[in-house]
Structure formats: structure tokens, C-alpha cells
């Protein structure tokens with residue numbers, strides 16, 4: 001049985017104190033018993049709460065050491081509220097919304113929290129798409145199509161991979177790419193899609209090496225024009241993504257930070273049929289305690305484009 005609150009009332013009952021929040025993190029992080037984050041030792045002394053000491057290496061730590069919550073100066077209860085808020089809104093939360101709901105003094109803090117949470121939304125080692133997958137690219141940040149090989153000024157090219165599930169869309173992967181060169185497309189496809197998968201594309205020359213990479217390749221649209229004429233599932237994902245960026249975030253997403261938003265969109269899209277929002281909260285919590293701490297500096301700079 002997954003261990004998460006089902007309703008807002010349960011949520012507030014469960015997490016009424018700092019100690020209750022910490023206990024929950026302990027259960028998620030160390031289901032087999034507390035372990036030393038430094039040496040992996042399992043002989044742990046329980047010090048004055050919230051501290052533990054490793055009997056092997058002498059390291060003093062708390063349950064938040066080495067997680068997304070490390071070095072936070074705010075109560076865990078606020079973090080839990082933020083995560084509940086983010087996972088319970090169908091379209092996600094904006095920094096301004098989180099700042100208001102939590103009564104945070106600074107917009108910057110809310111913005112930083114949301115970006116940390118977006119990082120936690122990408123599960124390390126998540127499995128790749130398989131079966132039949134549509135792959136195509138779209139421009140974010142401008143309506144007019146540009147030439148694919150060159151990349152267009154002021155716009156960001158995003159590769160969309162969408163699993164075919166009868167007439168529906170299965171899971172998706174998104175990736176920002178500098179341009180639609182074969183090298184970029186192949187790198188992202190290899191990261192996102194299992195070998196042997198049947199990849200459906202248009203006739204763009206950048207996809208011509210897919211068979212050599214070990215994929216089955218079907219060109220289901222002969223044209224190589226970009227922008228207006230996307231493959232059907234990719235097209236639906238692209239328009240939902242653009243609407244979401246414009247709606248929840250008012251289009252205020254710079255290219256350097258777009259990756260985090262792509263991660264959040266993917267997290268939500270791939271779990272859109274989850275019956276319980278509490279389950280989303282639980283997944284994000286699990287990933288948050290499995291994450292290395294993220295420094296503010298790394299957030300502000302965005303992620304380098306490979």
C-alpha cells in the first residue's frame with residue numbers, strides 16, 4: 001500500500017508538525033532502516049532529534065541531508081504544503097500562486113522552490129519509451145515556422161516523442177535541442193527511446209540514420225516542413241504544452257529555464273490519468289528525498305544545452 005494522504009483533510013492531519021513531516025521523509029528515504037548518507041553504514045545512533053550519528057564514520061546528519069530539502073531554512077511543513085499544492089493543481093502552480101498560498105515573503109523563494117521541485121520530477125534512470133513512438137519537433141516561442149537545419153532566431157526547438165497507444169497518446173518525452181541536426185536528434189532519441197522501437201517520423205533527413213541505430217523507422221509523412229504539419233500525437237502534445245506555458249506561466253519562460261518546465265509538463269502528462277492526486281504527491285516526495293541538493297546558483301543559470 002502506498003503511503004500517502006488521500007484528501008486535503010488527511011494531508012493536514014498527517015503533517016501537522018515538523019516531527020510528523022520528518023517521520024514521513026524517514027519512511028520514504030529509509031524503508032529498510034536509517035543508513036549513513038556518507039559511508040552507507042547501517043549502525044546509527046539516534047541523537048537529539050532530528051540528528052543521527054553514524055557509528056562507523058562519525059558523520060552527523062538529518063533525514064534531509066543530501067535531499068532536495070537540505071539546507072532549507074524554512075519549516076518542512078511549508079515544503080509539504082508547496083508539494084501538495086503543486087501536485088493537486090491540474091495545471092501546476094506558478095511561483096506567484098505558491099508565494100500567495102504559503103505566505104512566503106519573497107517571490108524569489110517561491111520561484112526557487114518550484115524549480116527545485118521541477119528537478120525532482122525527473123526520475124533518475126526512468127525507463128525509455130517503447131512500442132511505437134511518434135517523433136517530431138516543434139518551435140516554442142513563436143508562431144512562424146523556420147528552417148529546421150539552422151534553428152530560428154528567438155525560438156527554441158523542442159523534440160517531442162509520443163507513444164502510440166491505439167488512437168490515444170501513451171507516455172511522452174520532451175527535449176530542448178539546439179537544432180534538428182541528425183546528431184542532436186539521434187542523441188535525444190537514444191536517451192528517450194528503447195532500441196527496436198518503431199519510430200514514426202516525417203521525411204526530414206535528420207531521421208534517416210534511425211535504422212542504423214537499431215530502430216525500426218517508418219516515414220509516415222513525406223514532407224520535411226516544420227511547424228504547421230506535425231505528426232498527429234506530437235501535434236496534440238505540442239499544443240497542450242504551448243497552452244500550458246502561456247496559461248500557467250504567462251509565457252514568461254526563458255529558453256535557459258525551459259528544460260525545467262518541460263520536465264514538469266512531462267511529469268504531469270505521464271500521470272494525467274492517475275486517479276489520486278495523493279499518489280502524485282507521494283511520487284514527487286519519493287523523488288525529492290532521492291535527489292542531491294540543488295544549489296541556487298545552478299538554478300539561476302539554467303541547464304547547459306548539450
Ligand SMILES: [Zn+2]
Pocket residue numbers: 036037038039040041054055056057058059
Ligand atoms: Zn557513515
